[in-house]
Amino acid sequence: MKSVMSRRMSALLAVMVMGFAVSACGEAKPPQPPPPAPPEYADKHMPDGYWGNEEIIAQGKDIFIGKENIDVNCASCHGKDGKPLKAGARDFRKGEHMAKFSDAQWFWRVSEGIKGTKMKAWKSKLSEDDRWKVIAWESTFGLKGQEYSVAEEKWVALGTAKTAEEVAAEKVAAEKAAAEKAAAEEAAAKVSEPAGGEAAGEAQTEKAQTEKAPTGEAQTEKAPTGEAPK
Numbered sequence: 533m534k535s536v537m538s539r540r541m542s543a544l545l546a547v548m549v550m551g552f553a554v555s556a557c558g559e560a561k562p563p564q565p566p567p568p569a570p571p572e573y574a575d576k577h578m579p580d581g582y583w584g585n586e587e588i589i590a591q592g593k594d595i596f597i598g599k600e601n602i603d604v605n606c607a608s609c610h611g612k613d614g615k616p617l618k619a620g621a622r623d624f625r626k627g628e629h630m631a632k633f634s635d636a637q638w639f640w641r642v643s644e645g646i647k648g649t650k651m652k653a654w655k656s657k658l659s660e661d662d663r664w665k666v667i668a669w670e671s672t673f674g675l676k677g678q679e680y681s682v683a684e685e686k687w688v689a690l691g692t693a694k695t696a697e698e699v700a701a702e703k704v705a706a707e708k709a710a711a712e713k714a715a716a717e718e719a720a721a722k723v724s725e726p727a728g729g730e731a732a733g734e735a736q737t738e739k740a741q742t743e744k745a746p747t748g749e750a751q752t753e754k755a756p757t758g759e760a761p762k
């Protein structure tokens with residue numbers, strides 16, 4: 533009796549393990565970042581003050597669950613809490629997947645839908661403002677406490693997004709630091725150059741010049757022909 537039980541148990545366990553392995557495999561496939569938003573959507577961004585705004589998020593939730601308009605029920609496929617109900621829908625609870633989208637890409641997908649999937653275009657049923665509200669809500673499933681920083685092109689903690697000016701200033705400072713470092717390294721290399729280094733360098737330069745010379749001559753000879761048609 534005991535052995536039958538344990539055999540059953542181990543069979544059950546095997547099935548569970550296999551099931552887990554299969555689903556783990558499915559999950560392991562790295563999600564591809566979406567294609568860049570087309571030009572008409574590339575410059576669309578979350579309105580100022582919407583990220584993390586409780587009121588906006590609450591309104592977005594009502595849209596998402598079909599409370600605002602029963603014809604618009606995102607939750608019927610995407611799940612009330614972002615856990616997909618329909619096969620193929622992305623799991624909105626996975627922050628690392630969701631972070632592959634910029635705000636413009638989310639907006640574009642919601643506006644135009646995705647051809648060949650159940651995801652319709654919602655632009656005729658939702659105003660731009662409503663689409664942003666629903667995205668503000670959607671983002672809380674996997675990216676709560678974050679906002680998309682347009683200038684940095686990534687998701688960052690709420691309230692820490694840098695302005696384009698700040699990003700540009702940082703870039704200039706980084707380039708300056710890199711140039712200074714390179715100059716310092718060059719100076720250090722000159723000081724520590726071995727005694728034979730210069731002679732070897734000269735020999736190489738001579739060789740290079742000798743080799744190059746014929747080609748240089750050939751080019752000079754050709755030059756007049758090139759100019760002739762003018």
Ligand code: HEC
Binds near residue numbers: 618666667
């Ligand atoms: C009839 C089912 C269905 C409904 C309703 C629906 N979606 Fe989708 N949605 C999908 C499917 C299927 C996909 C494509 C697969 C996927 O998620 O990648 C998708 C994709 C998306 C994507 C892009 C994710 C991606 O993987 O590219 C977003 C964003 C999205 N839906 C938001 C919404 C919003 C917001 C609503 C409500 C206005 C909504 N969906 C309503 C089924 C649905």
